[in-house]
Structure formats: C-alpha cells, structure tokens
Amino acid sequence: MKKDIDNRVDIIVLVDTFYQNVAVNKQIGPIFTDIAKVDWSHHLPKMYDFWESILFGKAIYKGNPMLSHFALNERTPLQHEQFETWKNLFFQNVDDLFEGPNAELIKQKAQSIADLMHFKINSPPSKIKIV
Template sequence: MQDILSKSDIKLMVDTFYDKVKVDDLLGPIFHQVIGNNWEPHLLKMYTFWESLLFHNPVYNGTPYPKHADLPIKTLHFERWLLLFNANLDSLFEGPIANDAKKKGDNIAQVFMAKMFTPNSHLPIV
C-alpha cells in the first residue's frame, strides 16, 4: 500500500469513506436527513477540505463547525465516524500522510465534541 500522495488519492479516500457512511445504520440517516441524494456538493467540499489539511494547499474555504452544531448527534456518532474513517484509511493507505489524516480526523472529532457538549467552548477547529 502507498501513502496519500495526490488529489486522486484524496478523492478515493473521501468517496470510499462516504460510501460506507451512506449505508451505516447510525450515521447514514443523519447524513441523508441533511444531504438527501445531493451528495456532489458535499463531496466536492470534502475533497478541498482534506486537500487543504493534508497537502497544506489552501483550496478549502469554509468553516466546518457551524454546519454541524445543531445536528442531532452525540458522542457515539463521533466514535462511529472515527471508526469508519480510520478503518477506511487503513484499508487504502499507509504512511505518514495517512497517519496525519487519522490524527486530524481525531482532532476534528475532539474539537467538535468539546464545542457541542461543553458550554462556552471557544476551541479553534483543527
């Protein structure tokens, strides 16, 4: 296996991850409630988000947290997201950038949970 080295690797990472999310009994209904069948805008945003984080190429323009703040999610949803995210990465890639993706995914989940479940939290995202 190789590391995440290109935009096509990011696309593969994102597409295979969300293929798993769509059919997941816990996460799928929440994503379908928000996204419906119109996945393309979300996927395009995720490609640029992860490209920005992993390749330090500032192509993502947005603030991810506000879109998640009012969703009906709990700690178990973040745990499932991380389980699927890390398993997906492990099935496709190995190397320092893949490991960085796992660390960044965990950091995002921790910050989102702190902001959602801790009153007056002002932690920065990523």
C-alpha cells in the first residue's frame, strides 16, 4: 500500500521525480533542456511552492504560470500533443509513488490547470468575440 501526499517532503519527492522523467522525455524534454534552458535549482523549488499552494492551500507560490507559458508558446508550440504528454507523465508519476485522496486531488488539479492553460493559449483575446 502506497502512502498519500501528506506534506512538503512528499511534494518534493513527486516534483523531483516528475522533472527527472520530463527532462528525458522525447516529446517535451527538449522544451525544458534546450529551448527554455531551465535552471533546475530555480525551477524545482518554485514547483514545490506551486504544488504546496494548490494542494494544501498555502499561499507561498508567487508567480503567474499563464504568462510563463504564453511566452514559452511564442518560442515553441504548446499544443494538444505536448499537454497530453505532460499530463500522462504527471499522472503516471503520481500513481507510481502515491495513492489516496490527495493523490487523486493533485491529478484533478493538474488536469484542470493543464486544460485551462491549453485553452487560454489557443484563445488569444483577439479571437474571442462575445456578440
């Protein structure tokens, strides 16, 4: 029986494992390593804060993920395929390491944020017309 995601230490384990897998993934790895040239020592702690804020309601993450990904999409397309790969890796990672209500909740949150991000990236304001 696996444990649930209960605290920041669990989030650190999840995030570290996830980005180790992301970095070597053929579809989205190069976006991080070659295009954004991510500084992992900076990115990983930001992601611990992000998920701790989302999962445990602690307002410790300061940032705007939408803006970061709009900017990234200008440099390399973030489309259905990239989001599906991201989500599948994330879900697989959660299921490999944890189980329980918070493990289910973090997958739901990831799914809805990813879907919203994908939608917003593909709906620039100029294309939205409310008549």
